[in-house]
Amino acid sequence: MIDYRCPTPAEIERAQAETLAVAERLVGEIVSVPDGERTYWNTLYRLEDVADLLMQAQGRYGFMFHVAEDPAVRAAAERLREALDKYNNELGFREDLYQAVVAYAATPEARALTGERARLLERVLRDYRRNGFGLPPEQRARVKALKERLVELELAFQKNIEEYEDAILVPREHLAGLPESYIQRLRTEERDGRLLYRVSLDYPEFYPFMDAAESEELRRELLVKFYRRGGRANVAILEEAIAVRDELARLLGYQSWAAYMLEIRMARTPEAVQRFLEDLRARMAPRLRQDLEELTQAKRAHIGRPDANLELWDWRFYHHRIRKERYAVDEFEVAKYFPLDAVLEGLFFVYQTLFGVRFEPVAPANAWHPDVRLFRVVDAQDGEERAFFYMDLFPRPGKYSHAAAFTLRGGRRLVDGSYQQPVSAIVANFTKPTPTQPSLLRHAEVETLFHEFGHILHQTLTQAECLRFAGSRTERDFVEAPSQMLEHWVWLPEVLGRFSRHVETGEPLPEALLQAMVASRLLHIGVLTCRQIYFAMLDLAYHGPGAPKDTTAIARALHPITGFPLPEDTYWHAGFGHLFGYDAGYYGYLWSEVYADDMFTRFEEAGPLNPAVGLEFRRTVLERGGAIDGAELVRAFLGREPDLGAFLRHKGIA
Ligand SMILES: [Zn+2]
Structure with missing residues (x-):
């Protein structure tokens, strides 16, 4: 039975103690195997058992930190998260466990491993190297202490944002x-x-x-x-984290934290990322100038002051206004075509058609809140139950305030040959329907839903043998690509015609309105893209060589990339949650878009509801997860080398 009902604080405390005790027992078993008897099953697979145990406890209990209504539950969940993260971090530094893996790696069996198992061994050894194994003991102890400090800083930073x-x-x-x-x-x-x-x-x-x-x-x-979200306290936390990361990177023999982080990504080096961003910025510069000019003129005309300057708090307003005037696109009017129920119906239709699955409601949902619904993922071909996902779509006090897909239980092949069914949760904050007003989604929210649901598919359709590579556990600068590709579907007439439904008239979204929306998608693309370039370059600058860094000065110095100065006495980066978790990784959104758009060309050719291409995507990309390098997955799906063509075309600068 799938059971994610909200636990009590006492249950969470008990789960924390039990999880740690069981993990410790498993670790004890691994290290006590005599070296002559080491096998994949009693060493590497057992390590995955430990990871699985911790991950499931995080999914069952730690996740409540994001969704529980009761502050006492959230507090207990937070303590569990911290304790398990800390334990997990410590495992990566345990000499006895390292020796067990090294002893296994030396066996003929290990040297003969192929496929995912060989990759798992290589990755586990790589983790140890990246944790400082091979360094003198006192330096290794320092690496451990610094990594522990980072865990604390991340939790504090995110908490300040969530509670602000x-x-x-x-x-x-x-x-x-x-x-x-x-x-x-x-x-x-x-x-x-x-x-x-x-x-x-x-x-x-x-x-x-x-x-x-x-x-x-x-x-x-x-x-x-x-622009003060997170508060000044977060600026200090961020600056400490940057200094800690820099010291860590240097201890481990890297030039910078960015170099350390990018080694294991698709991009490989900070230089490759910098080149990509600078190239894109140069290509976008004429568009940015045009956009700013147009927005400035709009403001001057609107307020009747020919000398008025366009400010940071203006561009969304005039962007919205021009969009409405030029394309007759009013987001609130468009939203009337997207009642939540119709959107979910459409989302299910598209993904079921494309990927050969069925989503079936499960009752009772056994969820943490009455608003939350549970679905079963069934393979349409063999009728087999593959996975489950929860949908938690409406805001509540204390709830995670963005949209995201969480893995509550990862997929993996178990020792008895069965496949552990993944459980995921999509958490979002759409306007809740009332008895008199249905929930109407803005088109951007429809896009978000399709995007986040892409992560759910990645997580639930995984067929990776190892938990390590299951679902969205791919390179961080590739993980967004499938979801970004799926955003394209909400811009296609043959798709929207099927599920858009005006809340009063029942009419589908008029073709002309959609065409105007498609045209308006490129409106001020220069401003929009340059903001993304700014976020990515800021993150990269924070994690370049050297520390301490004045994060506010850097944020200010780079801000002209957006076309605007940073307002006085603000510290936007204090609320930039990506700086923990996506550190030296924000560029990944733009980077993976290149691959997303390129992969979408196959659907442009074959049709967006072509089940054969959809199934091929499921098999070559979604099911493989991180078992294969992202670059290889893309090549396999495209049947050629990827290129920038489609990406630039979608940005209007082909
Ligand atoms: Zn995403």
């Missing part, structure tokens, strides 16, 4: 430009007999406000608050 709250309080008349449905959902407060509306930094409140609020002063005020 700020808002502006405004009277009704200052909400001009915003649609009624948006205003009605805002919380209100009474101050001195006046009713004030509270606009918070939560994405569903922040972004529509920046898009549509007429008041420049309030947009500025809200953006400045948004």
